[in-house]
Amino acid sequence: MIRAEHLTKRYGSRTVVQDLSFTVRPGTVTGFLGPNGAGKSTTLRMLLGLDTPTRGRATIAGRPYAEHPAPLTQAGALLEARSLHPGRTARHHLTALALTHGIPRSRVAHVLGVTGLTEVADRRVKGFSLGMGQRLGIAAALLGDPAAVILDEPVNGLDPEGVRWIRTLLTDLAAEGRTVLVSSHLMSEMALTADHLIVIGKGRLLADTTVAELVRQAGGTTVTVVTPEADRLRALLPAATHIATEAADTLSVTGLEAPEIGRAAAAHGIPLHELTPRTASLEQAFMDLTRDATEYQGAPR
Numbered sequence: 001m002i003r004a005e006h007l008t009k010r011y012g013s014r015t016v017v018q019d020l021s022f023t024v025r026p027g028t029v030t031g032f033l034g035p036n037g038a039g040k041s042t043t044l045r046m047l048l049g050l051d052t053p054t055r056g057r058a059t060i061a062g063r064p065y066a067e068h069p070a071p072l073t074q075a076g077a078l079l080e081a082r083s084l085h086p087g088r089t090a091r092h093h094l095t096a097l098a099l100t101h102g103i104p105r106s107r108v109a110h111v112l113g114v115t116g117l118t119e120v121a122d123r124r125v126k127g128f129s130l131g132m133g134q135r136l137g138i139a140a141a142l143l144g145d146p147a148a149v150i151l152d153e154p155v156n157g158l159d160p161e162g163v164r165w166i167r168t169l170l171t172d173l174a175a176e177g178r179t180v181l182v183s184s185h186l187m188s189e190m191a192l193t194a195d196h197l198i199v200i201g202k203g204r205l206l207a208d209t210t211v212a213e214l215v216r217q218a219g220g221t222t223v224t225v226v227t228p229e230a231d232r233l234r235a236l237l238p239a240a241t242h243i244a245t246e247a248a249d250t251l252s253v254t255g256l257e258a259p260e261i262g263r264a265a266a267a268h269g270i271p272l273h274e275l276t277p278r279t280a281s282l283e284q285a286f287m288d289l290t291r292d293a294t295e296y297q298g299a300p301r
Contacts, residue, residue, distance in 0.1 A: 072144030086126030130157030201293020218285030
């Protein structure tokens, strides 16, 4: 389990993270989201003991990460894939890490296979593509067979097959009972992968909830209704339902499910040419939630 308790980080007069508390539980993939400048990277560094909190406490498996006698077996992390010696081979890089924890060489071979790097294991990493570097960083995170995995933007540089692979890897790790925390800007991937979300903006907690609940709060399902008797149908639907007129024959209905609309139309003999539910996207829900917490916004041309 990963826990942040009232984490605060200041650099001079600037507060980057402010009174941030959350818990990442085993057995789920938790997405860690926020706009650029939200404080995500600083928070991850505090979780891993790379930055010291101004106030508050961060623990992994009940104690600060640096206090574990063999930290790689408690939490493996990918924060910066290219932070390694370019003259080393992938195998030598992982072997050097393994020796610091008494991890057997067989484990090095295993994670090379898991990440698809076996064939390039003896190539110097200075020749690796961005995607190969990401895979090596993930291999290092998995090296200690850790109970928790923390990955910052793990799909950067990966091709479509690689994105699909990391998606499967994350869900498999969670299914094994591990604690999985993933930071990403790709809402489409988070919608497919994450069970739970922690969203921050300007260093503060904005949401600690499930994907489904965040989307529901953003507007849930909107039903597009096409009928030549749009005005008549509108008058029949409950007053609390939000109805927008898209065209003379088209209504956009929020607050009522498609079957309920269909039953109301059928009971009064109103023909329907279309009845299409459209669920709000995670991307839209995220944009709505963080609208006032975005520090960098482009201006229209």
